[in-house]
Amino acid sequence: xxxxxxxxxxxxxxxxxxxxxxxxxxxxxxxxxxxxxxxxxxxxxxxxxxxxxxxxxxxxxxxxxxxxxxxxxxxxxxxxxxxxxxxxxxxxxxxxxxxxxxxxxxxxxxxxxxxxxxxxxxxxxxxxxxxxxxxxxxxxxxxxxxxxxxxxxxxxxxxxxxxxxxxxxxxxxxxxxxxxxxxxxxxxxxxxxxxxxxxxxxxxxxxxxxxxxxxxxxxxxxxxxxxxxxxxxxxxxxxxxxxxxxxxxxxxxxxxxxxxxxxxxxxxxxxxxxxxxxxxxxxxxxxxxxxxxxxxxxxxxxxxxxxxxxxxxxxxxxxxxxxxxxxxxxxxxxxxxxxxxxxxxxxxxxxxxxxxxxxxxxxxxxxxxxxxxxxxxxxxxxxxxxxxxxxxxxxxxxxxxx
Numbered sequence: 001x002x003x004x005x006x007x008x009x010x011x012x013x014x015x016x017x018x019x020x021x022x023x024x025x026x027x028x029x030x031x032x033x034x035x036x037x038x039x040x041x042x043x044x045x046x047x048x049x050x051x052x053x054x055x056x057x058x059x060x061x062x063x064x065x066x067x068x069x070x071x072x073x074x075x076x077x078x079x080x081x082x083x084x085x086x087x088x089x090x091x092x093x094x095x096x097x098x099x100x101x102x103x104x105x106x107x108x109x110x111x112x113x114x115x116x117x118x119x120x121x122x123x124x125x126x127x128x129x130x131x132x133x134x135x136x137x138x139x140x141x142x143x144x145x146x147x148x149x150x151x152x153x154x155x156x157x158x159x160x161x162x163x164x165x166x167x168x169x170x171x172x173x174x175x176x177x178x179x180x181x182x183x184x185x186x187x188x189x190x191x192x193x194x195x196x197x198x199x200x201x202x203x204x205x206x207x208x209x210x211x212x213x214x215x216x217x218x219x220x221x222x223x224x225x226x227x228x229x230x231x232x233x234x235x236x237x238x239x240x241x242x243x244x245x246x247x248x249x250x251x252x253x254x255x256x257x258x259x260x261x262x263x264x265x266x267x268x269x270x271x272x273x274x275x276x277x278x279x280x281x282x283x284x285x286x287x288x289x290x291x292x293x294x295x296x297x298x299x300x301x302x303x304x305x306x307x308x309x310x311x312x313x314x315x316x317x318x319x320x321x322x323x324x325x326x327x328x329x330x331x332x333x334x335x336x337x338x339x340x341x342x343x344x345x346x347x348x349x350x351x352x353x354x355x356x357x358x359x360x361x362x363x364x365x366x367x368x369x370x371x372x373x374x375x376x377x378x379x380x381x382x383x384x385x386x387x388x389x390x391x392x393x394x395x396x397x398x399x400x401x402x
Contacts, residue, residue: 025060025253026208026234026285032102035188040095106191109204113170120175120182120195122289122353123245125236127163133268136280137162138287139219139252160288162252163236164370166261174202179353183240186253192239207255208232216254231256244298244351245288274362281363289352292374299352300345301347303374308378315377319346333368 025031037334113168117128128134138159165171175184177195185192189205214232219225231254232276238249256264272280280290282302289298294305311317317325318332321344326332337343338358340352359367 072159109172113172118175123249141361185239274369277366314375
């Protein structure tokens with residue numbers, strides 16, 4: 001009852017837009033948090049105005065006047081001291097109890113809650129579903145399509161992963177980090193939680209029930225066609241500074257009808273080819289540092305490109321920090337994934353963490369196959385063909401074609 005009462009205090013009002021912007025609460029527990037926040041705010045405003053008003057009145061009433069002796073100040077008043085101790089303490093106790101109830105509602109989840117495993121790493125999020133599937137969908141931060149001199153030009157911003165959840169469902173988030181401390185934050189749920197290496201943390205949410213006013217734009221990446229769909233998008237941020245690309249460590253949580261969610265689970269449970277596996281992993285953990293369009297980010301680009309006088313891409317020689325060169329073959333990329341500081345590329349800082357123990361051989365093979373497919377010197381393996389870690393895939397592909 002108390003949860004519902006406080007939640008009702010947070011129904012959208014003009015002041016909500018000023019305080020919370022357009023990120024209105026997405027669940028009853030989020031509305032509870034807003035209600036408690038507003039209760040504490042108005043409590044503080046009331047006593048601030050009261051105390052400041054009394055102070056100004058006393059300053060005026062007991063101001064020093066010429067020829068008037070100052071009145072003696074009392075040194076002790078038991079009733080007054082009990083009053084100004086008990087009333088504030090009782091108020092603080094009420095706030096604590098209400099706050100703890102809201103906290104408990106978020107950390108204690110339903111027995112049948114859907115468990116979503118969240119992995120944080122520099123500088124991206126990965127969501128793993130109960131069937132083992134992982135989202136391979138992304139969307140750009142910005143998208144613009146226009147016609148210039150009769151030519152259609154599309155410009156778009158950085159890509160971010162999309163995680164799907166069904167509407168009106170209890171969800172338990174189980175989270176861990178592979179490197180440093182991150183903080184998983186969904187503003188609409190008014191909850192964030194640290195994501196820590198070598199231990200699990202988490203909290204529970206209940207996704208909102210969709211209404212006819214909830215919609216998002218689905219864009220087909222092949223045709224560019226846009227379709228308005230029933231659903232609701234929310235941003236996921238990292239709220240703990242975690243390095244150079246911290247501000248770009250984001251994702252989208254998409255709430256959709258149950259049938260759409262089940263369709264996505266069926267798609268993501270299908271076995272992928274090595275190239276598709278590599279592309280999926282790239283979208284999840286690599287795109288924040290490595291470009292595939294020739295631009296310079298924290299790490300070297302993966303496609304065939306020339307930057308600062310150096311050639312990049314599978315099959316090209318890499319110039320290292322010490323001035324030596326080394327061929328970019330499968331062995332080089334495998335070593336760079338498992339021991340990234342072994343060979344530092346000239347012009348780049350050693351900012352990459354090791355993925356030793358985090359990626360399987362199959363996943364590493366997939367990454368190498370995907371990198372190979374981006375180069376004009378590295379023909380990719382045939383669709384569905386397996387590659388062996390630690391071998392030169394360029395030679396294998398060439399041999400299979402001859």
